[in-house]
Amino acid sequence: MHLRPAHRAAAGLLAALLTLPALRAAGTVQVRCLDDKDKPVADAVTWLTPLDTTVTVTPPAEPAVIEQKGEEFHPYVTPIVVGTRVSFPNNDTVQHHVYSLSPAKHFEIPLYSGESKEAILFDKPGVVTLGCNIHDWMVAYLVVLASPYYAKSDATGSVTISNLPPGRYRLAVWHPRHPDELTREVTITGTEAAPQVITLKLKPDRRIRRAPDASGAGY
């Protein structure tokens, strides 16, 4: 069937009008994470949990990666969904012994170099603190979530979570220096809303010191 140009334009307009409600229904939440001095907070994990419906998460087919390089974990904070597998390649010239004692996942990978033998499955929501049993200063965090709506704040403290169906949500924010989740309720209407500003009163950044010390010239 051949349509004249005027008919083709009308059909296109009709299709656009039919799909517009669905597009408008998907909302976006923008969050700005600031500390109590209004400075941006990076590495804050923000997620939304629907309050009126249940949501299912589909873990990615490929494992997430947390690398060991320069005797540090990279990245420092990684949000994942429940059921995600994570591999821990050791790209250092020294061996590492990766472990977690967190209730959400208790595991260890004894001393190894290169690729870890198998990716670890994280099947329970919660915060998993990672460490190296040899290098005490090495630390990183996995935040295992039961929601597909999440993101991590960038250096400007900004978080954008898109494709949210309209409805009420519980917005939660977690940061290594603010281990108690900060929550509030938000409603997604499908229209653009002003960014949510989250102020985090961060604890001091106390980590195990890495730099060595020489024993003094003893008598």
Next chain:
Amino acid sequence: MTPRTGPGRLRLRPLAVAASLFGLVRALVAADASALVFWQDNVTNTTSDGGRLSAWTVAVNAADEWRQPLALNDALYYGGEVAGDACLSYPRLDQLSAGPKLALVHKFGLGAYAPLLRLDAAVAGISARQSMRSGWTERMSLGWSRRFTEALQLGLGGEWVRTDTHASIFSTTSAGLAADATYDFTDVWRGKIHLGWRNGDVVSYYRAVWTYWGWQPAGYYGSSGGYDYGSGGRPVDTFDEPYLAYRLRAHTWSVGAALSPAIGPNTSLVFSCEFAQTENADSRYLNQVVSAGVAHRF
């Protein structure tokens, strides 16, 4: 007694030693290295009336070790250590040492807060500027340490050291116990306090005079000085003037403190001081050591 080395050499020699050791460290990709300058108020280990002398020394140290897992919580460490002392004030005290070391480490559990037990053994050959001080040293130590918080770590240990030198008077054996506490005030500033006790041989020097009967400690006839002269002192030309070296058995209490700011992820400065009192039934002397330096992990 021969005169001291010229002042020009004094300035260049520790730099040359440090530079060559640093080059060796780089070549070996050593795990840890440190360089310290320290001042001792009593390098002669004697009483004030016995001829106490102070001295400046540069000490450099480099160590590397490799890890071999034995079991989930046990590992064998093997490696080597090179150390050099360049005494700016009395160059005849200069020495270099190098040798292998071995350690067995057991960790009681998993994580940064699990206690650690470490048994160390090391042997090193000593090459001293004065050949009578050259020889071998053997060292064994057992240490326990535990981190209680991100900031606080405690350690307890015991050590046995034996040194065999060409001149028997410098051959010593000692054993001791030590405890230390480390506290990180911030990510940058670390403080450390140390308490130690040691029992064994020490070498003490006493100013000497030439008499009809040979070299005798100055003031021998007027004051005993508390030394067991009957053991026989050995004349040494280590210092600016004649001294007699004695080997004594004594015990030493020491207490020290250090402050160490990190100046990078792998580098820190170290400032420390230590006070020690050594005594036996006949003698007693004090030592103070103040040091400043840098430590780096490659």
